[in-house]
Amino acid sequence: MPVTLKQLAERTGKSITTVSRALAGYDDVSEETKKLVRRVADELHYTPNFLARSLQKRRSRTISLILPTDSPRFSDPFFSEFLTGVANMAAECGYDLLLSVQAPGEGEMELYQRKVSSGQVDGFVVVRTRRRDPRIAWLYKSQVPFVAFGRTENGADFPFVDVDGVKGMRLIGEHLIGLGHRRIVFLSSPSELLFVEHRLDGLRQAMTTHGLDPDEMRILQGDLTQKSGYEATVSLLDGGNPPSAIVACNDLMALGAMSALHERGISVGPDIAVTGFDDIPMAEHAHPPLTTIHQPIYEIGRKVCEKLVRLIAGEELASRSEILEPRLIVRSSCGSLRKQPDQTGR
C-alpha cells in the first residue's frame, strides 16, 4: 500500500534507477529531473522502504543495546538517563536504537550473535561490563563494532567510555578521612561488575595514603538496589559496633542505608556519614542531601553512541577509549555541611 519507487517512476515517466538516484542527489541526474522527482515524491508522501534499503546496502542503521538484567523489574534512574543520551545521539546521527533485555549467562551470547548475523543491527552499546566479559571478548574477536560503557579486567584495547572510579572513590575516601572518619564500612555488590572493584580500590588507596589499614575495613554485600542497601545496613546496626561512615558503591544503596539509619533514629551526617556514587537526581533531594561522585551519565550515553556511529562508518577514532574525571559533590550526608544551599551547579 505504501508508495514505492516504482510508482514514482510511473508518475514521473522516468526509470526507477533515475528516480532513486535523483532522490539520492547523484549528479548524473539533471536538476530539472531532480526537482520533478522530489516534487512528486513529496506529493505522494514517499518514504523509502527501510527494509529493502537495508537489505541492499547491508547496513541497517540500527544499533542494539541489550540490558543485562536478571531481575525482571529493573528500575534504575541512572540507566534511563543513559538510555536517553544514547537514543538522542542515535537519532541525531540517523540511527535507530533496538532495545532488548537479556540476563547474563545462558542465551546471552546467542542473542548478540543472532542480532548481528541476521543483519538486524550494525553495532552494539555494551553496558554493565563485567570483569571478564564474554560479550566483549566475542564482539572483539568477531570484529563487530561496539562501544562499552565501562571496562573489563584484561585491559583489552576496545573502545569504551568510563568514569575513573578509582579516583572518584579516592576523593570520597580522602574527604571522609579528612573529616576524621576512621571506622568505615563499604557497601559493595557481590557481582562480577568491575566498577565495584574500582571503587573499592579507590577507597583502599585513600586509606593507605593516610596510614589506615584497608584490611580492617568491613565490607557488606548488596546488589546495587536501594532495598539491599537498606537490608545490609539493618544487619550492620544489629551487629553492634557501628562505623562512623558508610561508603556505598552507588547512590541507590546509599539511600537505602540512610533509610535504615533514619529508622533507628540515627542522624545521617552528624552521627554516621553516608556517601554514594553516581549523583542520580534523587541524591540532591535526599535527607540529608547525599555526598557523592557526579557522573555525567547523559553525556556519557551520547559519547558512547557517537563513538559507535563513527566506528560503524569505518572512521578511525581519535581516542578509542576515554576515562572521564570524576567530580566530588559534597553535600551534607557526610556531616561536613549543615543545611547549606545546593552545591551541584546542576
Added chain:
Amino acid sequence: MPVTLKQLAERTGKSITTVSRALAGYDDVSEETKKLVRRVADELHYTPNFLARSLQKRRSRTISLILPTDSPRFSDPFFSEFLTGVANMAAECGYDLLLSVQAPGEGEMELYQRKVSSGQVDGFVVVRTRRRDPRIAWLYKSQVPFVAFGRTENGADFPFVDVDGVKGMRLIGEHLIGLGHRRIVFLSSPSELLFVEHRLDGLRQAMTTHGLDPDEMRILQGDLTQKSGYEATVSLLDGGNPPSAIVACNDLMALGAMSALHERGISVGPDIAVTGFDDIPMAEHAHPPLTTIHQPIYEIGRKVCEKLVRLIAGEELASRSEILEPRLIVRSSCGSLRKQPDQTGR
C-alpha cells in the same frame, strides 16, 4: 559473509525453495530432507536474514515505543520498569523493541508516520497519553496497530491499559480526610497529561463526599520531577499559611515535597502529611515511607505489549481496554502510622 539459504542449498544438494520450506516445517518436504537441512543449517550456524524475511513477509516483528520527552535528561524509575515489562514480553512473543525519543509537537507525528510507512515497525506502544492526543487520533484513523498506556479525553474506542486514577486518588483523599485533614494542597502538573486530571478529580470527589469544598483546595504546578515538587513546596512554605496535607500527583514530586519540608524542619507525617502516586521502589524507602497508590507498572508493560502483539497478529481482543484497580499503600508519610513495618507486601 553470513550463511545464506543459497549456501545451504548448495551444501545439501537441494533447491533454495526446498531448504526454505524444510526449515519452515512445511509438509511437502520429506522427513529425511528436513533432517538433512536442519543438520547442515546447524553446522553452518545459519541465521535467517531478518531484513530479507521482513521485506518479503511485509512484517518486521518489531514494535516501536517513542518516548515523548522534551527534557533531554529523562530520569524516571517508573518508566524504566515499564520499559522492561514491554521489552520482556516482546521478547517472549518473538518481537523486537525499537526505542526512540521525540518531544511532543513539531516532528512528532512525522516520526510515527515514517516508522510505519518505511515498514520498520508493525505497531506502537503509546505512553504518556495526552488529553487530546494527535498520536492516537492518527494511529486510529490510519488503522495502525497500537496500544496505549493511558487514555485520552474523547473516550475513543482504542485499546489501552490504565489504572483507575480517579478511584486511586479518591482512596487517598478519603484516607487523609478520615485522618482529619482539611487543608489540602494538590501538587499538579501543567501539562495536558490526562492522568493528572483524573487524579485531581478523584481528590475532589473525596472532598465533596465528605462535605468539603474542592474549590477551596490550592493547586500548585510542577512538572512531575522531584525538583519541581521541591520548588513548589518551597514557595508554598514561603507563602505562609501551610496546609495540613500535600497530595502530589506522583511519587517523585511527593519526594521533592518531603525534601523541602525536611529542610524547613517540618516533620513529614505528624506536622504535614504527604502522599504520592505510583509506588516507585523509592517510595518504600523514603523518610518517612511514602503513602501512595500502587501501580503494577511492570505488569502493565507486559499487558500492553501482549495486547499489541495480538492486535498485530489480527486477533480480536477479548477486552480492548482494561482499567486496573488501584491499591492504596498506607505508610507513615501521612501521619497515620509511626515507624511501622512495611505494608506493601512487595
Added chain:
DNA sequence: ACTCTAAACCAAAACGTTTTGGATGTCAAG
C-alpha cells in the same frame, strides 16, 4: 497400457531498494 493421486521437489517471481555497467544523444573539436 492408461489415468489418477500423492509425495517430493523446484524455477521463477516477488518484496523495494541500490549499484553496475552501459546506452543514447548532443555538441565541440579535429
Added chain:
DNA sequence: CTTGACATCCAAAACGTTTTGGTTTAGAGT
C-alpha cells in the same frame, strides 16, 4: 564526417528471503 567528451538516462542484477504455480516420479487403480 569522425571522434571524443559530456550530460542524462536506464535495464538488469543484486541483496536473501517466501510464495506461487508448477513438474517429476512412483505407485495404485482400472
